[in-house]
Amino acid sequence: MAAFATRSAAFLGLAVVLCFLAGAASAQQLSPNFYSRSCPNLASIVRSGMTAALQTERRMGASILRLFFHDCFVNGCDGSILLDDTSTFTGEKNAGPNANSARGFEVIDAIKTRVEAACRATVSCADILALAARDGVNLLGGPTWSVPLGRKDSRTASQSAANANLPGPGSSLATLIAMFGNKNLSPRDMTALSGAHTIGRSQCQFFRNRIYNERNINASFAALRQRTCPRSGGDGNLAPFDVQTADGFDNAYYQNLVGQRGLLHSDQELFNGGSQDALVRQYSSSPSQFSADFVTAMLKMGGLLPSSGTQTEVRLNCRRPN
Template sequence: MGFLLARCIIGAATLLCVLPPCQAKFTSKFYGKTCPNLGAIVRSVMAPAVAKEPRMGASIIRLFFHDCFVNGCDGSILLDDTPTFTGEKNAGANVNSVRGYEVIDAIKTQVETACKATVSCADIIALASRDAVNLVGGPTWNVQLGRKDSRTASQSAANANLPGPGSSAASLVSAFAAKGLSAREMTALSGAHTVGRARCVLFRGRIYSDPNINATFAAARQQTCPQAGGDGNLAPFDDQTPDAFDNAYYKNLMAQRGLLHSDQELFNGGPQDALVRKYSGNAGIFAGDFAKAMVKMGGLMPVAGTPTEVRLNCRKVN
């Protein structure tokens, strides 16, 4: 399956902003003159990071999603808390599930050496997430660039906007629709859970009480996640090919082997069932839809009037 995914290349000449008002016209050649080696620099850091720890690929994908879903793709998730500022890193959905900040820091350091005060942290996240997918066997696409970094962040917005592991199918559709993303795009983007791992505290409720679960799968996960304790113990979203970006996630859902309640909700007698079947049977269609949805999600922008800049250090404003 991997070679089919890797060959699926999605390109776009321009990207329209998903939410009004449209603040910028992006292009994959935005840094063509000002930082021509940007793509190579990002890849040079991402490749060894993922080779050392394949889970890091999934972590960077999640970082991109959690950035974009809170006030747009603006790098706000990277801002550290200070005595006078509370950012997004310690929001409920981020504090124990988002990681990889040090990889973005390493990329930023090299980018600043090559192209000082030119490339936004938000654009670095977008490029790194594309490489993260591709480095674990998934598709590639032309990343649309030209974002700026927000000078602010909102923990309350992160808590309000990011779907949780107990979300229903209806709430997932609604949350993505609020960002201009369709139910099909939500289902495709959920396929990012074909790689990575989750903490016991996020799936304990499912493996002990959900009716729509394979009994053998539940028993195996209970060995990792006891009813009391072990909150930080990890289990793979896909226990067949946990570090390979393929369509096994959807095959698992059809077998009632989704790790999170929100995963299994995509195949639970609802409208998403047909698409799950399609993706499970055709890795190329999934890869194409996923890449297009990532491009579209990357067009989520901060509201007009949000103060922005190109940060010199991704963890703090200039």
């Protein structure tokens, strides 16, 4: 990535000042230096954990980034997606957008164990997830940025909210713009954040209709994907979003869209004669612009926080309330 993009990303991170209400507590400020005294080794612990995870499985970077997205879009970045179901609530892990596809929980668990050993009852699971998502992107070749910290963990989760707030793979451009807009994220933010699909994979069941029935798709690309995604069966078979650099964070996703090689219907909607076509073309030819806009959008998304009155805490175990 261009040095300019990385420097811009770091500056944007340091410049962000966000406030939120944690439960009934007074307003708190998010800051990259939030744990500078209480847990000075936090950043190195998280990065070490992500480095180990990617050495074992490089696509884990995409999985952790997806967890962060799916956490923030449901009642704010509060670690709620990490909670297991309990007798008092049905959580988000088995909501439609997450069931049998959300993964990486054990990576966050392992990092949390190390953080707790260094700084007992200090760092929230939500902040660990935010840092891990950033490091996953950077370790796969993407930009880095200063992550504002100071989030708290929710004590509950909502499967219904997850089903209602997360856009699906068949979403139209209008739906994507509206759902991101509901989170105060602009169409430009949405298009930049969609570039997360430059890494990772999708299950056959989510792109089958596109490769067999849609017309705005490159014929050779459709044939390639049909080899491992039959018309029936094989629902869980995986295919990379970006066939060129499946585990490299770059701007190839947008180049694919221009060539009608978007894997999901919702991907190709960004370049299908609509309002985002010009921006997709820009990102396809300017990796530095994509990096800068991606960082800006990640910081905005990371500032989505629970509403006042939400009961929060610093969980000792990311899977259950204290």
